[in-house]
Amino acid sequence: xxxxxxxxxxxxxxxxxxxxxxxxxxxxxxxxxxxxxxxxxxxxxxxxxxxxxxxxxxxxxxxxxxxxxxxxxxxxxxxxxxxxxxxxxxxxxxxxxxxxxxxxxxxxxxxxxxxxxxxxxxxxxxxxxxxxxxxxxxxxxxxxxxxxxxxxxxxxxxxxxxxxxxxxxxxxxxxxxxxxxxxxxxxxxxxxxxxxxxxxxxxxxxxxxxxxxxxxxxxxxxxxxxxxxxxxxxxxxxxxx
Amino acid sequence: xxxxxxxxxxxxxxxxxxxxxxxxxxxxxxxxxxxxxxxxxxxxxxxxxxxxxxxxxxxxxxxxxxxxxxxxxxxxxxxxxxxxxxxxxxxxxxxxxxxxxxxxxxxxxxxxxxxxxxxxxxxxxxxxxxxxxxxxxxxxxxxxxxxxxxxxxxxxxxxxxxxxxxxxxxxxxxxxxxxxxxxxxxxxxxxxxxxxxxxxxxxxxxxxxxxxxxxxxxxxxxxxxxxxxxxxxxxxxxxxx
Numbered sequence: 001x002x003x004x005x006x007x008x009x010x011x012x013x014x015x016x017x018x019x020x021x022x023x024x025x026x027x028x029x030x031x032x033x034x035x036x037x038x039x040x041x042x043x044x045x046x047x048x049x050x051x052x053x054x055x056x057x058x059x060x061x062x063x064x065x066x067x068x069x070x071x072x073x074x075x076x077x078x079x080x081x082x083x084x085x086x087x088x089x090x091x092x093x094x095x096x097x098x099x100x101x102x103x104x105x106x107x108x109x110x111x112x113x114x115x116x117x118x119x120x121x122x123x124x125x126x127x128x129x130x131x132x133x134x135x136x137x138x139x140x141x142x143x144x145x146x147x148x149x150x151x152x153x154x155x156x157x158x159x160x161x162x163x164x165x166x167x168x169x170x171x172x173x174x175x176x177x178x179x180x181x182x183x184x185x186x187x188x189x190x191x192x193x194x195x196x197x198x199x200x201x202x203x204x205x206x207x208x209x210x211x212x213x214x215x216x217x218x219x220x221x222x223x224x225x226x227x228x229x230x231x232x233x234x235x236x237x238x239x240x241x
Numbered sequence: 242x243x244x245x246x247x248x249x250x251x252x253x254x255x256x257x258x259x260x261x262x263x264x265x266x267x268x269x270x271x272x273x274x275x276x277x278x279x280x281x282x283x284x285x286x287x288x289x290x291x292x293x294x295x296x297x298x299x300x301x302x303x304x305x306x307x308x309x310x311x312x313x314x315x316x317x318x319x320x321x322x323x324x325x326x327x328x329x330x331x332x333x334x335x336x337x338x339x340x341x342x343x344x345x346x347x348x349x350x351x352x353x354x355x356x357x358x359x360x361x362x363x364x365x366x367x368x369x370x371x372x373x374x375x376x377x378x379x380x381x382x383x384x385x386x387x388x389x390x391x392x393x394x395x396x397x398x399x400x401x402x403x404x405x406x407x408x409x410x411x412x413x414x415x416x417x418x419x420x421x422x423x424x425x426x427x428x429x430x431x432x433x434x435x436x437x438x439x440x441x442x443x444x445x446x447x448x449x450x451x452x453x454x455x456x457x458x459x460x461x462x463x464x465x466x467x468x469x470x471x472x473x474x475x476x477x478x479x480x481x482x
Contacts (some may be wrong), residue, residue: 020265023261024261024263055334060261062261065336092330093265093307093308094307099255102304104308106332116424166252
């Protein structure tokens with residue numbers, strides 16, 4: 001290293017430390033589904049000027065963790081889940097997006113099954129609440145824009161990849177699967193076309209069981225055939241639903 | 242605001258200022274194409290321990306700009322282009338990715354036409370160089386991983402969206418278009434199948450001109466019909482090439 005190298009390094013370090021430092025956070029859009037609506041998990045905000053508004057779940061990224069690790073930490077602490085679909089979507093960096101100063105945030109979205117165990121865990125935290133995406137009119141900070149961007153990403157990806165199964169029980173009926181697509185995409189689908197497409201895709205396994213405890217004729221139960229999907233994926237698989 | 246609110250805010254501000262600040266940078270993977278290869282624009286690095294290795298073009302995000310604005314600034318200063326395809330891909334945040342301290346980077350990729358004017362501009366900067374993606378064996382920092390991730394994104398997106406036209410001249414032959422797909426995807430495509438698919442898609446405009454200055458029989462020239470594409474896009478258009 002020459003003297004000029006050292007001067008360069010010192011200039012860089014000084015500039016980074018003094019002028020170019022910012023806080024980095026993660027914000028998680030946690031989607032859940034319960035037959036009739038796609039919902040997001042929100043928390044009552046305790047930071048003025050957004051006090052008592054709803055906000056997404058998030059936190060500042062700590063010095064010893066990556067942004068992915070920070071998002072996993074937020075999810076784990078708030079929902080109890082460690083193994084859920086979680087995906088980085090986009091950075092939001094408007095310079096005035098946070099009232100306390102410059103905070104650049106990395107948005108993630110995740111998909112979880114809303115089941116009994118899970119609801120029991122959440123009830124312990126009085127600040128948390130599930131609200132249907134369609135009923136969200138505003139959120140604290142720029143969180144409405146973040147939610148909107150992530151929801152569009154979900155609508156796009158559910159047509160291309162088998163991510164929807166993360167929102168359904170392990171065993172599901174074809175009606176449940178169709179209903180999920182209708183609710184996420186906000187459209188009605190023709191039953192015969194939907195089933196024909198699915199049968200062409202060949203990624204559902206008839207598990208030889210039927211619904212129980214239903215008043216109507218029990219429907220057949222299916223599961224997602226991940227092995228078949230993985231084989232087809234390399235050929236440029238597209239759900240096209 | 243109550244007293245406890247104020248205390249909370251002070252705690253937050255102190256924590257953000259002292260413990261949770263980091264530098265944020267952008268790194269741009271600039272792809273260009275010249276008939277035979279997909280190339281990236283790199284710069285000789287002047288920062289130890291990577292001195293004289295090649296690195297991507299990037300910079301620290303300034304206090305008064307968003308990450309998108311920082312990426313545009315880097316592109317403009319280095320290539321002279323202000324209006325090119327530029328897209329955020331992913332955050333890279335491994336805690337030891339930068340020798341001078343914690344720097345979280347936002348990766349962007351962009352597509353530009355390598356033409357004469359452009360090459361003339363670049364020649365002014367002795368540090369800049371185009372190298373074929375296939376010949377890149379290593380880069381400074383974690384830039385090889387960033388390049389690899391962005392190249393995979395390009396390979397995925399070129400099958401789904403009409404982004405490839407950003408790499409071609411405004412008027413091109415069907416052979417040039419097929420060659421672009423072959424080079425990006427690293428596969429050979431059947432000429433008849435390729436042309437049949439394109440004709441089904443209906444997004445090319447025969448502009449009624451032919452090549453000039455060629456030794457072989459001049460081929461017809463086409464352009465991308467953006468208006469048709471925009472109409473078809475809402476129905477969930479997929480290139481499928």
